Amino acid sequence: MMTNMWRKPVSLFCCLVLLGMTGTAQAYKPDIVSSTPRGMQRGTTQTVVITGSRLSDSRQIIVDREGINVKSVKPVSASKVEVEFEIPADSSPGLYPIRLVSETGLSNVMMFSVGVLPNVEEKEPNSEFATPQVIEKNVTVEGSVAREDEDYYVVELKEGESLTAELEGVRIKKGRSNPFFDPYVAILNSERFEMATSDDAPLLQQDCLCSMRAPADGKYIIVVRDSSFGGNNDRYRLHVGSFPRPIAVVPAGGPPGALLDMTFVSATGDAWIEKVQLPSQPQEAFPLVVSNDQGFSPSPNFIRVQDMPNVVEQEPNNSFKQSTVGSLPGAFCGFVGEPGDTDFFSFEAKKNQTVSIKLFARKILRSELDGVINVYNAAGSRVGGNDDSGGPDSRLDYKIPADGVYHVSVNDHLRNGGPGYAYRLEVQLVQPDLVLTLPDRQRYVATQINVPQGNNAAVMINATRQRVSGAIDISGLNLPEGVTVTPIQMPANRTTVPLLLSATPEAKLDGRLVNFVGKIADNPIVGRYTQRHQLLIGQNNSVVYDYNADRAAVSVIKASACSFEIVQPQVPLVRNGSMELVVKVDRGDFDGDIPIRMLYNPPGIGSAGSVTIPKGKNEGKIALTANSSAAIGDWPLIVYAVVGGIEIATMPATLTIEDRLFAFEFPKTSAELNADADVLVDVEVLRDFAGTCELELVGLPAGVVCEKSKVELTNDTEQVSFAVKVGEKARVGQHKTLVVRATVSQEKGIIKQTQGTGTLQVDKPIPAPVTKPKPAPAKPAAKPAAKPPAPVKKKPLSRLEQLRLMRQGKTGAPE
Numbered sequence: 001m002m003t004n005m006w007r008k009p010v011s012l013f014c015c016l017v018l019l020g021m022t023g024t025a026q027a028y029k030p031d032i033v034s035s036t037p038r039g040m041q042r043g044t045t046q047t048v049v050i051t052g053s054r055l056s057d058s059r060q061i062i063v064d065r066e067g068i069n070v071k072s073v074k075p076v077s078a079s080k081v082e083v084e085f086e087i088p089a090d091s092s093p094g095l096y097p098i099r100l101v102s103e104t105g106l107s108n109v110m111m112f113s114v115g116v117l118p119n120v121e122e123k124e125p126n127s128e129f130a131t132p133q134v135i136e137k138n139v140t141v142e143g144s145v146a147r148e149d150e151d152y153y154v155v156e157l158k159e160g161e162s163l164t165a166e167l168e169g170v171r172i173k174k175g176r177s178n179p180f181f182d183p184y185v186a187i188l189n190s191e192r193f194e195m196a197t198s199d200d201a202p203l204l205q206q207d208c209l210c211s212m213r214a215p216a217d218g219k220y221i222i223v224v225r226d227s228s229f230g231g232n233n234d235r236y237r238l239h240v241g242s243f244p245r246p247i248a249v250v251p252a253g254g255p256p257g258a259l260l261d262m263t264f265v266s267a268t269g270d271a272w273i274e275k276v277q278l279p280s281q282p283q284e285a286f287p288l289v290v291s292n293d294q295g296f297s298p299s300p301n302f303i304r305v306q307d308m309p310n311v312v313e314q315e316p317n318n319s320f321k322q323s324t325v326g327s328l329p330g331a332f333c334g335f336v337g338e339p340g341d342t343d344f345f346s347f348e349a350k351k352n353q354t355v356s357i358k359l360f361a362r363k364i365l366r367s368e369l370d371g372v373i374n375v376y377n378a379a380g381s382r383v384g385g386n387d388d389s390g391g392p393d394s395r396l397d398y399k400i401p402a403d404g405v406y407h408v409s410v411n412d413h414l415r416n417g418g419p420g421y422a423y424r425l426e427v428q429l430v431q432p433d434l435v436l437t438l439p440d441r442q443r444y445v446a447t448q449i450n451v452p453q454g455n456n457a458a459v460m461i462n463a464t465r466q467r468v469s470g471a472i473d474i475s476g477l478n479l480p481e482g483v484t485v486t487p488i489q490m491p492a493n494r495t496t497v498p499l500l501l502s503a504t505p506e507a508k509l510d511g512r513l514v515n516f517v518g519k520i521a522d523n524p525i526v527g528r529y530t531q532r533h534q535l536l537i538g539q540n541n542s543v544v545y546d547y548n549a550d551r552a553a554v555s556v557i558k559a560s561a562c563s564f565e566i567v568q569p570q571v572p573l574v575r576n577g578s579m580e581l582v583v584k585v586d587r588g589d590f591d592g593d594i595p596i597r598m599l600y601n602p603p604g605i606g607s608a609g610s611v612t613i614p615k616g617k618n619e620g621k622i623a624l625t626a627n628s629s630a631a632i633g634d635w636p637l638i639v640y641a642v643v644g645g646i647e648i649a650t651m652p653a654t655l656t657i658e659d660r661l662f663a664f665e666f667p668k669t670s671a672e673l674n675a676d677a678d679v680l681v682d683v684e685v686l687r688d689f690a691g692t693c694e695l696e697l698v699g700l701p702a703g704v705v706c707e708k709s710k711v712e713l714t715n716d717t718e719q720v721s722f723a724v725k726v727g728e729k730a731r732v733g734q735h736k737t738l739v740v741r742a743t744v745s746q747e748k749g750i751i752k753q754t755q756g757t758g759t760l761q762v763d764k765p766i767p768a769p770v771t772k773p774k775p776a777p778a779k780p781a782a783k784p785a786a787k788p789p790a791p792v793k794k795k796p797l798s799r800l801e802q803l804r805l806m807r808q809g810k811t812g813a814p815e
Contacts, residue, residue: 028645029105029450030054037142038172039113039237043089045071050081050100052107060101062511064549067091067114068098087114092289094299095171097533097547101511103558104645105450109533109547111172113237115140116296126152129192132221137163138241138295143224145181145231151224155240157214162268163187164245165198165222166298167208169236170545176444176537180544181234183208184227190219196267199227202420203247203366204299205545211245211267243295248422249288251312251333252365253304254278260310264290265335265419278305284550285364302364304424306331317344320380320407328355329428332408336369336421342411345425349400353429357408360424362392368420370413378405387413397430432468434527436461436518438552439496444541446533449514449552450647451483453559454505458599458638458649461499463490463518463527470520472527474499477515480556482507488636488652490518498599498638500652503556511555560646561588564596566639566653570748573605575630575660577753580621583639583650585613590643596620599638599649602657604630630657661689661751662713664740666758671726672765679706679722679760681740688715691746697722699739699756703730713742726762735760 032052040046056078061070068091071084081100093116100107122143126133132152135141143151157163169183185208186197196210203209214220224238225231246264254260257280265271272292279286287300311326313334323346326332332345349355357375361367373394374385383406386396400406410423438447439462451457463472472490474497479485486500499516518527531552536545567582583596594613601607606625613620622639636652663684671677679697693713697706706724713720738758744751 028054030058030100030102030107032100032107032110033175034235035110035112037119038235039115039119039140039142039168040085040087041118041140042067042087042091042093042114042116045084045086048083048085048112049076050083051079052081052100053079054104055079055081055100055102057103058100059103059509060511062099062101062106062513062553064097064109064513064551065092068096068112073100085112092287092300093296094287094289095168097549099448099511099553101509101555103509105557106448106511106553106555108174109446109535109549110174111535111547113168113172115237115239115298116243117239117241117298122151128152129188129221129223135240138243140298141238141240142235143238144233144235145183145224145226146233147231148229149225149231153222153224153238153240154219155222157218157220159214159216161214162211162242162294163214163220164211164239164241164243164267165208166204166239166245167224167236168204168239168299169208169234170206170536171204172235172237173545174535179228179230180536180538181231181236182206182227183234183236184225185210185238186223187212188221188223190221192221195220201247202362202368203301205366209245209247209267213268239298241295243297244290244292245297246290246301247420248335248365248367249290249301249303250335250422251310251331252360252422252424253286253306253331253333254310255307256280256282256305265422267420269419271419282306285548302366304331304360304364304426306426308426308428311345313343313345318342320344320346320376320409323407326427329426332410332425332427334410334423335419336371336410336412336417336423337419338417340415341417342409344407344409345427346405346407347427348405349403351400351402353400355398355400355406356395356426356428356430357386357398358390358395358426359393359410360426361422363390365422365424367422368416368418369410369423370416371423372411372413373425374409376407376409378407380407430467432523432525433464433466434468434472434518434520434525435464436474436516436527436529437464438462438499438516438531444534444537446531446549447552449501449554450557451480451501451503451507451554452557452646452648453503453507453509455560455563456486456500456502456649456651457647458498458500458640460496460600461490461516462496464495468520468523468525470523472497472518472520474516474518474527476501476554477517478512478551479514480507480510480512480554483554483556486652496600498636498652500638500649501554502651505559507556509556509558511553513549513551514554515551557646560643560648561590562586562594562641562643562648563588564639564641564648564650566637566650568653569655571746571751572656572658573624573626573630574658574751574753575604575626575628575632576755577660577751578623578625579750579752581607581624581637581639581653581655583611583613583620583622585618585620585641587618591615594620594641594643596622596639596641598622599640602631602635602637602655604628605635605655605657624655626657628660632657632659659686660753660755661686661744662742662753662755664755666738666756668759668761669724669738670761670763671724672763673726673730673732674728674765675726677724677726677760679724679738679758681720681722681758683713683717683719685715685717689744689746689751691744693742693744695720696741696743697738698741699737699758700724701731701735701737701760701762703727704735704760704762724760730762732762732764735762 069086132154196212198208198210201209308329323344361369482504490497538544665682739756
């Protein structure tokens with residue numbers, strides 16, 4: 001086991017150097033796009049044709065939820081697979097994430113719909129209001145919308161009968177689409193007046209839901225189209241009937257195992273109460289399907305199942321003086337029932353307690369509420385608040401300043417309200433939490449793990465800690481038979497670590513959903529796993545529809561001809577140093593080029609992006625460099641390669657990173673053209689080294705040479721000198737390019753440290769002084785007759801001059 005590693009944070013950039021070759025491997029994995037039909041009625045068995053690419057070696061379907069039995073998988077071609085699905089009669093209606101497993105890997109996730117109503121195929125022509133397709137009530141229509149297409153369906157209703165139309169379009173689509181199918185649904189009467197319309201129902205994200213009650217006997221027409229009259233043969237499932245279709249439920253959850261009376265509200269504002277039995281285990285988002293004598297809702301409402309009591313609002317509670325009384329912990333539930341409504345709840349707390357306040361509305365419940373939360377003290381003064389820190393919802397951690405009663409309010413950001421504005425506000429003392437995730441290695445593509453028989457696969461796994469510390473041991477539950485996880489402990493100050501899985505040569509080709517679990521010694525907290533699948537990407541790369549899984553997909557795939565290993569480095573990599581990491585390959589019967597690269601780089605370490613082991617060679621070298629702040633410690637290194645579309649990882653090798661051995665200083669050196677100079681380097685040996693050391697001067701400018709550029713260095717060396725010759729063609733100026741490279745040779749290997757930069761000043765020679773010729777002597781001119789000397793005027797002495805003369809023994813008296 002590798003422990004006590006990683007003593008410094010890893011930057012996101014260093015952790016995710018996983019591009020390029022990942023895309024190459026992805027190109028060999030199966031990709032599924034659609035199916036015919038896009039859904040089935042429960043209680044039936046049917047052959048479903050799945051279409052996509054690279055499907056010829058498909059052998060298995062994984063379904064993320066219980067409710068679909070896979071009877072057979074039969075590849076038809078590289079783009080088509082026939083799958084026999086059996087849907088038990090008690091399966092829950094809704095969307096089921098499915099993925100295909102082939103001999104080369106796992107496909108993307110696609111949603112498959114399970115309904116209660118029988119399927120009906122759309123029949124053209126039905127693109128005109130005057131010629132709608134006649135359907136019975138309580139059916140599911142499978143249709144498609146072409147460009148500028150409108151599909152019309154007609155049903156007969158009696159006065160007072162309800163009619164609901166729910167469409168699955170965005171939710172059963174995948175991939176990148178710009179523009180994407182944005183469905184619109186309307187119910188019209190026979191005179192073409194709109195009775196109900198829907199575009200982007202919050203409960204269904206960007207799908208549609210509309211309901212009405214017939215004011216009179218007659219024919220009612222449902223129209224389906226793209227909201228902007230686009231369309232590209234986009235598939236949809238339209239559920240039409242009198243079934244219950246709540247858009248909100250209160251309380252929106254409860255404790256595990258509880259039997260609760262829940263209030264349901266429909267799109268028309270009708271409300272009713274049903275008894276609901278909650279599951280025995282906590283769930284972040286439990287799919288609740290509503291049923292009554294009118295049938296079953298075609299898709300679930302999602303609620304929270306958490307171990308805390310419910311507190312349902314009691315009106316009036318529109319001010320802090322009317323707060324519905326609750327306690328910690330508690331789930332405060334209700335509706336923002338009308339525009340301008342604000343709901344207040346109260347709780348008691350002690351000084352210095354930190355209270356977590358989390359609003360659930362849009363994110364889990366798919367409520368219409370854009371919630372804002374505020375906290376007030378007992379006097380009604382606002383002391384805290386939040387809007388949207390939890391993504392589309394609000395959350396706040398508030399430290400209690402004094403014992404007493406506190407109030408928390410909920411309202412809509414735009415002061416709207418209505419029957420669809422349900423919420424659940426979970427208020428409790430902050431709790432420790434540990435969440436594990438697999439980061440995407442390719443943008444918009446969720447990471448999946450394919451382990452070759454007799455080989456290894458590796459990815460990075462991240463941990464998010466909240467109020468919990470300690471090293472994390474990671475394990476996998478429900479691994480495919482013959483697959484094991486190599487334990488690499490995540491130290492207390494780490495947020496990411498390699499996750500290595502290995503399969504025996506005898507492991508069966510199989511795919512499983514694996515729960516990766518993180519545990520901390522002497523701590524009851526068990527880390528939970530979550531992974532986001534971005535199913536539909538729209539304009540400007542916005543995520544239109546996604547799915548959060550609580551398990552990771554792992555498959556055993558066919559064996560690769562090659563295997564790889566890292567030659568364990570025997571010496572450390574020092575700061576400002578470099579080394580070559582040697583990777584050896586057992587080629588088997590593969591003789592082509594093999595690209596290899598690091599799974600990740602420790603912080604402060606750089607590596608060559610991709611290194612190719614050429615055809616016929618069995619060894620490659622990856623150059624590693626450490627900067628001046630490289631993280632000191634032991635780091636598990638893993639290298640991976642892609643051979644024939646199969647990604648293979650090495651077992652980990654340990655890289656030891658140490659501080660530098662030497663500190664070098666460069667006194668400034670100056671020299672003239674066509675002259676010699678000595679480049680001096682001051683040496684400080686920071687710690688004694690074993691073996692021999694050679695110091696080399698590099699980085700000399702053009703035209704400057706050093707005949708003896710290498711000198712020996714010992715533990716006692718304090719200064720070295722390099723004799724250089726500056727040629728006549730060297731560039732004049734300041735050259736800040738001098739670098740020294742120390743190479744320590746030991747029995748176990750070579751340690752290299754490089755440091756710069758020194759300065760060499762190159763000048764032109766100083767020119768010799770120029771001597772001017774003496775002028776010729778001039779002929780002497782005739783001297784004029786001498787004038788008698790003028791009488792000398794005696795200058796009066798100043799008092800200071802007088803005193804100076806007196807000091808010298810002279811009179812100093814003026815004449």
